[in-house]
Amino acid sequence: MTGTPGLDRADLLSQYSHQAPIALSPHAHNRVALHRTDEAWLDRAWADPATRVLLLDGGRLLVRDAGGTNGAGDAFDGDAGEPAPTWVTPSEAPTGTRILLGEDAETDAVRFAVLVDEVPAGMRGEILRTFVQDLGADEAALVLHAVALGEWHRANRHCPRCGGRLEVRESGHLRVCVDCGRQQFPRTDPAVIMVVTDDEDRCLLGRQARWPEGRYSTLAGFVEPGESLEHAVAREVEEEVGVEVGEVSYFGNQPWPFPASLMIGFFARARTTEISVDGAEISDARWFTREEMRAEAEAGTLILPGGISISRSLVETWYGGPLPGQW
Ligand SMILES: [Zn+2]
Numbered sequence: 354m355t356g357t358p359g360l361d362r363a364d365l366l367s368q369y370s371h372q373a374p375i376a377l378s379p380h381a382h383n384r385v386a387l388h389r390t391d392e393a394w395l396d397r398a399w400a401d402p403a404t405r406v407l408l409l410d411g412g413r414l415l416v417r418d419a420g421g422t423n424g425a426g427d428a429f430d431g432d433a434g435e436p437a438p439t440w441v442t443p444s445e446a447p448t449g450t451r452i453l454l455g456e457d458a459e460t461d462a463v464r465f466a467v468l469v470d471e472v473p474a475g476m477r478g479e480i481l482r483t484f485v486q487d488l489g490a491d492e493a494a495l496v497l498h499a500v501a502l503g504e505w506h507r508a509n510r511h512c513p514r515c516g517g518r519l520e521v522r523e524s525g526h527l528r529v530c531v532d533c534g535r536q537q538f539p540r541t542d543p544a545v546i547m548v549v550t551d552d553e554d555r556c557l558l559g560r561q562a563r564w565p566e567g568r569y570s571t572l573a574g575f576v577e578p579g580e581s582l583e584h585a586v587a588r589e590v591e592e593e594v595g596v597e598v599g600e601v602s603y604f605g606n607q608p609w610p611f612p613a614s615l616m617i618g619f620f621a622r623a624r625t626t627e628i629s630v631d632g633a634e635i636s637d638a639r640w641f642t643r644e645e646m647r648a649e650a651e652a653g654t655l656i657l658p659g660g661i662s663i664s665r666s667l668v669e670t671w672y673g674g675p676l677p678g679q680w
Contacts, residue, residue, distance in 0.1 A: 359583070359602035365620055366604075366670075373669035375605045375618070376661045377497060380490035382464065384455040384498075389524035395453065398463040399443045406446040407454070407466040407496065408439045412504030412612060413478030414496065415439050415469065435487060436479050438496055447473055452502055452525030454495050466499035466525070468506055482611050486661045501610030502526070505539045508612075512537070540613060545585045546573035547619040548604075548667040549596060551626050555640040556671050559594055562636035568656045568680060569639070571664045573616070586619050594638040595629030598622065604670070607663040618663045620671070643672055650678045 359365070366372050388394045398404055408415040416436040443465070450468040457464055472478065481500045488496060502525055509528060512519055517532030528537045548571055549557035558569040574589035576582060583601040590598045604618040628638050641649075646668075649655035658664040659679045669676055 359600045359619075362603050362605075365602040369670050369673065371670060371673045373666040373675075375607050375663050375666045377485070377490075377493055377609075378605065378607050378663075380458065380494045382455040382458050382491070382494050382498070383461075385453070385463075386526075389453055389526055390522075395524065398453075399451075399465070401463060402442065403460075404443050404463045404465065405440040406443055407464065407499050408441065408446065408476070409466055409468050409499060409503040410472050410478040411468060411507030412481075412500050412610075414481055414500065415472065415476045416479045418475050418477055436484050438488070438492070439476065447471065450506060450521055450525060452499060454498050457495075458491055464495050466503065468503050468525075486659065497608050497610055501541070501608070501613060502539060504610065504612040509537055541608075541610075541615045542613050543576040543582070543585075544573060544609075544614045544616050545576060545582055545589060545619060546571050546616050546664055546667065547586050547590065547601075547621045548671050549590055549598065549621045549623050550671065551623045551640060553642075554671075555642050556646065556668065557590075557594065557596065557623065557628075557638060557640055558668070559630070559635040559638035561634060565656070567654050570658045571667050572635070572638075573664070574634075575614075582617055582619070586621050590621060590623075593631050593635045595625075595627065595631075596623050597625040599624045604667060605663065609663075616663050618667050620667070646672060647676065650676045653678060656680060 416439060446467045447469045449470045452466040454464040454466055481496060485493060510519060512530035512533060512535050514535050515530060515533045517530045519528035519537055520531055522529050526539065559572050560569045572590055572593050576585040586601045587598040590596050598621045600622040602620045604620055606618060607616045609616045626640065630636060630638050646655065650657060656678055657668055657676055
């Protein structure tokens with residue numbers, strides 16, 4: 354890596370006729386962060402019958418054992434029988450840690466989450482990842498925010514400096530040590546994820562040994578301390594498959610709080626094509642032409658990442674349109 358600058362996003366996308374949308378990214382609620390310490394505003398919002406509250410047990414969403422419907426609050430429609438996040442009115446919410454999520458993008462109704470002290474009878478905790486693909490975009494944005502904070506609160510009970518107890522502040526967006534006063538903010542871990550292309554515009558995908566046969570995906574990895582995004586792309590590609598990367602261009606990003614990642618997508622141009630897999634994270638990697646990718650995906654011998662992931666968006670943008678088959 355020489356530090357060759359990449360194309361800017363518009364230049365990159367102008368090279369591809371189809372830009373696959375990135376799920377979970379474009380919709381956002383208004384986080385109304387300035388109200389997080391405004392007790393009078395918070396009291397009014399909590400008293401408003403239009404307000405809805407999402408219930409969680411740490412980083413797990415509470416769902417109803419029977420029926421699986423949305424609950425009395427019914428803020429979002431769910432298919433009866435499928436697990437769905439539970440939204441209730443403030444008066445129905447059990448005791449717990451209260452988090453201000455913000456205002457709904459369309460209705461301006463205020464949304465909170467409560468991390469319950471005790472799971473109510475008839476409910477259970479579910480991992481969001483199992484049904485995130487079933488959520489509408491507006492609901493998904495709120496739920497991702499809540500799950501990320503729920504997981505953070507669960508894992509950060511004690512001060513990293515002195516071991517003291519951390520108290521919740523700022524409507525769930527800060528914890529402060531009762532002994533030494535240290536402020537502990539929620540963290541998000543940046544991870545790079547990339548389509549690597551060569552001079553023939555082939556696409557490099559890899560697979561992990563533990564995956565089912567035929568499953569391939571884009572390479573990815575966490576950014577290390579003190580490292581730029583572009584260098585993380587080059588390092589991960591070289592470590593995992595032995596390919597040298599030059600130009601690195603930004604594609605888009607996606608929150609992925611499982612438990613705390615932000616996936617940052619890139620196109621990377623290979624300077625070498627010989628593959629040497631690390632055998633640890635990656636057991637095989639291949640260059641695909643578009644014809645090979647289409648034929649193998651149609652035959653079911655190549656299984657590509659699911660539609661919700663930015664990996665799918667990267668691959669389909671390179672390919673030039675939707676592809677069949679997914680995890
Ligand atoms: Zn402390």
